[in-house]
Amino acid sequence: MRFAVGYQLFQDDYLIKNIIERKENISEVYFSWGDFPNGRNNQLKRADMTEWEALEKQMEDLKKLTEEKISLNLLLNATCYGKDSQSRAFFQKVGDTVDYVLNNYILKSVTTTSPLIAKFIKTNFHALDVRASVNMGIGSVEGMDYVEDFFDSFYLKREYNRNFKKIRELKTWCDENGKKLYMLANSGCLNNCSAHGFHDNLVSHESEISKMDNGYEFSGVCHEYLKKPGKLSTLFDNTGFVRPEDIYLYEKLFSSVKLATRVNANPVMVMKAYIDNKKHIGSVFDLLEPNHTVAIYPKFVENSRIEAVADDDELKYINIEKALINVEDKVCYQVK
Incomplete structure (x- = not known):
């Protein structure tokens, strides 16, 4: 199994170097x-760089990935584009952007x-694979069938990440219809969140x-709920994340699994947990986007103590x- 990792813009090259070191295990x-x-x-809206400096740094980073023959996936995954949603000018911009990225990097x-x-x-x-975002919430054969003319591949609805029976059903349809199925492993979103669509629209605008x-x-309802x-x-019942320790269960179901790392405070730690170590000692929230640490402080959920069945x-x-631990407690970890 390989992993798709999210690009995050930093002033230094630490993330890019760590991606390159793991390129054999990274699908895109x-x-x-x-x-x-x-x-x-x-x-591009940053305190430490101007917009032009940020875009220049991103282009440098993407060039380094291209030199290492690492495939790229362009995100056009906002849930709303407002007045631009159907405009000719917008699609001209989309076309110009895709054409530029395709001709300068390894966009797949x-x-x-x-x-x-x-x-x-x-x-x-x-030549490009067109993929349905996890934000579309596609979790049924019907949902894929409705839009099969538009998409070549699909992200599984988060809520079904731990449902092997459902995954096999969807994978069978994909295999029979020349499509591919992928999973986002480390989402911290609450299942069936009533405010998810509203929150995504706010981010879009x-x-x-x-x-x-x-x-x-408005920063979501999950923290206040917890x-x-x-x-x-x-x-555990209201989330769909999959720990690094359990990823092996999915090797026959997915050729590639997506890791959310675009806003994680330590994306390299996430890569090491899932790709290198296949385990994580520490708060499970540190692996997730969103991170719920602030919601339950001074407690946290120790990943290595989570019981999986x-x-x-x-x-x-x-x-x-x-698995609940108070940060003031002295904890001795057994490292195998």
Whole structure:
């Protein structure tokens, strides 16, 4: 199994060097470009660089990855493009961008939430794999069948990550129809989150929103939910992350698994946990996007103490109480 890792812009080359060191285990590096709305914040808006310096650094980094023959995946995965969603000018910009990236780097695929962007890419760039974003929430054969003319591959709905029976069902359809199926391993999002769509739309429009006199801030509902009495006990049932220790269970189901690393505070740690060590000692939240550490402080969920139970149909994590640790406690870890 190989891994797709997310590009994150840093002033130094530490992340890029670590990606290159693991290139045999990395299927692709996915990234956003310029000021295109995407599933994360605009990476060019920084305090330590101007927008031009940030874009120049990104181009240098992508060139280094290209020199190492590492494939790239362009993210056009915002859930909303507002007034631009169907405009000719927008698709001209998309086409110009894809054409530039394709001719200067090893671009192999595009991930999007928009059927129109998918149609545009398939019509104009036949060599590219067009992938349905995890943000589309596709978790059924019908869901894939509806848009099979637009997409070559699909990300599995997060909620089914531990449901082997469902994964096999979807993989069978993909195999029979010439499609590919992928999984995002380390999402910290709550399953069936009622505010997910709203939150994603806010992120899509963050450039406009940042210019307004806003009466409220919104960073999701997950942290406040987990702070409520008794709700932390539902964490394992209400999330779909898969620990590094359990990735081996998916080797026959996926040729590549995606790691969320675009906003993680330590993306190299995530790569080492999943690619090198196949384990992690420390808070499981440190591996996830979003990270829920602030929600349950001064406690944390020790990854190595999570009890996993797996059969042919599903993977379950149980007994969260055994994995809960107070940061003030002295803990002795057994390292094997």
